[in-house]
Amino acid sequence: MYDAHSLSGIIKKIGSDLPRRVEYLKKEPILTIGYMTFLDMNTPTRYQTVRVEESRNSKLVGILLAHPKSAISKSEIVSHLNYFHHRSGEAIDFFCVGYGSYWPENHYPDQDSTARIDGVDWFFSEKAFADVIHEIESESKWQYSGEAELLIISARRQKDGNTSMDYSSAIVCNLEAMQKDQAFTSVRSFFEDIFRFAKKSSCSDEAWGLSDQQGLRVGQSAIKDAVLSLLPKNLRDSYKKAEYFAVRNIA
Numbered sequence: 001m002y003d004a005h006s007l008s009g010i011i012k013k014i015g016s017d018l019p020r021r022v023e024y025l026k027k028e029p030i031l032t033i034g035y036m037t038f039l040d041m042n043t044p045t046r047y048q049t050v051r052v053e054e055s056r057n058s059k060l061v062g063i064l065l066a067h068p069k070s071a072i073s074k075s076e077i078v079s080h081l082n083y084f085h086h087r088s089g090e091a092i093d094f095f096c097v098g099y100g101s102y103w104p105e106n107h108y109p110d111q112d113s114t115a116r117i118d119g120v121d122w123f124f125s126e127k128a129f130a131d132v133i134h135e136i137e138s139e140s141k142w143q144y145s146g147e148a149e150l151l152i153i154s155a156r157r158q159k160d161g162n163t164s165m166d167y168s169s170a171i172v173c174n175l176e177a178m179q180k181d182q183a184f185t186s187v188r189s190f191f192e193d194i195f196r197f198a199k200k201s202s203c204s205d206e207a208w209g210l211s212d213q214q215g216l217r218v219g220q221s222a223i224k225d226a227v228l229s230l231l232p233k234n235l236r237d238s239y240k241k242a243e244y245f246a247v248r249n250i251a
Contacts, residue, residue: 001085001117004063004095005108005128007135014093014155015163019055026052057158060198061165062094063151065133065144068114068124072148072176076187081115081122084191092198094191096122098129140167142250147176148187152194167250 004010027047066073077084081096088094101120103111108125115122133144142151152171157163175187184190 001081001088002093002095003100003122004097004132005100005125007132007139010061010063010095010132011155011163011165013095014059014061014165015157015161017093018059018155018157018163019057020059020090021053022056023051023053025049058154058156060092061153061155062092062194063097063136063153064094065097065129065149065151066175067098067126067129067148070148070176072179072187076175076179077148078115080188082117084195085117087192088195088198092195097132098126099124100128140170140250142167142170142172145174147174149174170250172250 002010002013026049028050030046030048064077066077068074068078081099084094099114099122100107100111101117101122103123108123108127110127111123111125113121114124136142136151137144150173152173154166155163156166175190178184178190179187184193
């Protein structure tokens, strides 16, 4: 979990983490002298597991809009921010819009101590919250619903060194509507599934489609399918009609 009181601050933080080193296990055919075993049709292919290390200039980020005064934030999110911070790890970055730490006194006139993460006071400012919403709305087609939302977006460091977020196929999750329709048992369990899936994918395969070789756009459907798999089966087929969960081109 990271603070997010400006869009430029979010992008700067993402850029500082890229490129990132990723290690995962991969199965490769065992080589024999003169040929590979799979070329011999009468010999079963034998594989060995090897550890691969790659450098990647891309990452998934979650933009969390959870006003601390909303009912779902009070019961499901704010009191668990410290746990979410440790659980998300390096697999996916969650940025909490309107929240921040190490703010000087009166950095924002309306700042108020809201939570503690890693023993550090975190503050919330409605002005900062509104400012970030305005920034995202200004550079994308996304319009804030006024409820708790999670935006899952691909971020990439370009060849010129600049970092940008790809809004062309963002995953927009309206957490309050999802809760009402029982799309999950709790926000905590939904986040837990996302953290677990992100960790597994970033270490073992390219299910998120963020391979530097393939590019971000190749994997957008994979991202969609991956997050859809976290929902109850009866909701997957109708996700396009659902207001609470959609993969949208908000660029």
